[in-house]
Amino acid sequence: MHRLFRKRLDGAKGESEFVIALNVDIRGFSKWSLEVDSAQTALFIKKVYAKLIDQYFSEAAFFKPTGDGLLVIVKFPEDEVKEVVETVVSSAMQIVDEFADLCEDEAVINFPVPQHVGIGISRGAASRLVSGSYTLDYSGRVLNLASRLMDIARPKGVVFDSHFGIDLLPADIRDQFAAGQVYLPGVAPRIPLDIRYWPSSIEIPSMNLTPIGTPEWEHVEHTAPRKHFEGISHFALDLPSHPHDPRSLRCEVQHDEITPGGRRSQAYSRNFTIPLDYIDAAGQPEARIKVEDLMRELDAGEVKSSWPVRVKMSYRMN
Numbered sequence: 001m002h003r004l005f006r007k008r009l010d011g012a013k014g015e016s017e018f019v020i021a022l023n024v025d026i027r028g029f030s031k032w033s034l035e036v037d038s039a040q041t042a043l044f045i046k047k048v049y050a051k052l053i054d055q056y057f058s059e060a061a062f063f064k065p066t067g068d069g070l071l072v073i074v075k076f077p078e079d080e081v082k083e084v085v086e087t088v089v090s091s092a093m094q095i096v097d098e099f100a101d102l103c104e105d106e107a108v109i110n111f112p113v114p115q116h117v118g119i120g121i122s123r124g125a126a127s128r129l130v131s132g133s134y135t136l137d138y139s140g141r142v143l144n145l146a147s148r149l150m151d152i153a154r155p156k157g158v159v160f161d162s163h164f165g166i167d168l169l170p171a172d173i174r175d176q177f178a179a180g181q182v183y184l185p186g187v188a189p190r191i192p193l194d195i196r197y198w199p200s201s202i203e204i205p206s207m208n209l210t211p212i213g214t215p216e217w218e219h220v221e222h223t224a225p226r227k228h229f230e231g232i233s234h235f236a237l238d239l240p241s242h243p244h245d246p247r248s249l250r251c252e253v254q255h256d257e258i259t260p261g262g263r264r265s266q267a268y269s270r271n272f273t274i275p276l277d278y279i280d281a282a283g284q285p286e287a288r289i290k291v292e293d294l295m296r297e298l299d300a301g302e303v304k305s306s307w308p309v310r311v312k313m314s315y316r317m318n
Helices: 004-010 028-032 038-056 078-101 141-152 289-301
Strands: 013-025 062-065 070-076 117-131 133-138 157-160 178-184 188-198 217-225 234-238 251-260 264-274 277-281 285-291 309-314
Touching: 004 013, 004 070, 004 285, 013 038, 013 078, 013 141, 028 038, 038 070, 038 178, 062 133, 070 141, 117 141, 117 277, 141 178, 141 188, 157 217, 217 234, 234 289, 234 309, 251 289, 264 289, 285 289, 285 309, 289 309
Parallel strands: 117 157
Antiparallel strands: 013 070, 013 117, 062 070, 117 133, 157 188, 178 188, 217 309, 234 285, 251 264, 251 309, 277 285
């Protein structure tokens, strides 16, 4: 296949087309692939690709695997844009709803698989690299934008930009999408981009809610044995300054992993994030976490009472 691709490059040329680009990403795939056999990874991704193409995008013009997802290009006649936009968005929403059960009829898949997908969609002009009647690849801003939008559709959902055409959708679909603004690397770093997203429970990363530049971060840490946190409902740290945007606040916790023999590892550690609240009482900002959230994760990591736990609060200053 790669040699055929190389051969066709010599006579290839670029053509401009109006397309809809979808970037479908399997959430948690990278971590999951480290926990299962490589043959299981290959089997699952093969089945997913086939089902996405056959059941949802059988009329698409081009597909390209992205390792943990699929890039889909849909062409549309000028007089059918409304119908194609509705079909694409409906299919994307259906994939999100049905993905957890996508392979349930595959008897060969008898192991746990990822449950969610994030999908970014954009519409515009793209460059098609073509050799004869064979499409080698697509490129252009529309593909990059779909990829950036996909990245904020977390933990699952569909996101498209305001230029995609929310008004082309019927009211029953249109009304399910919430409106928002985001900053995207390489696309909208300083001026926010208007987006629509579904479902409304999508958690847009804090880094996409403020202008993108060279951020300055403040960090506050506290390390203590697990027993220090037991018996209290909340744990708080005073912040040395007011965050530029409280939404950038994050709490990361680190502890040593447990060895198969039940001892504290000297080489490996586990990191996780937990929700926090920002408090600004009497001019003194602080970040506070619920200890029950912390303990739930420490229990999952089998952390002993005497083992050190590092709590790190971070926020952007600009």
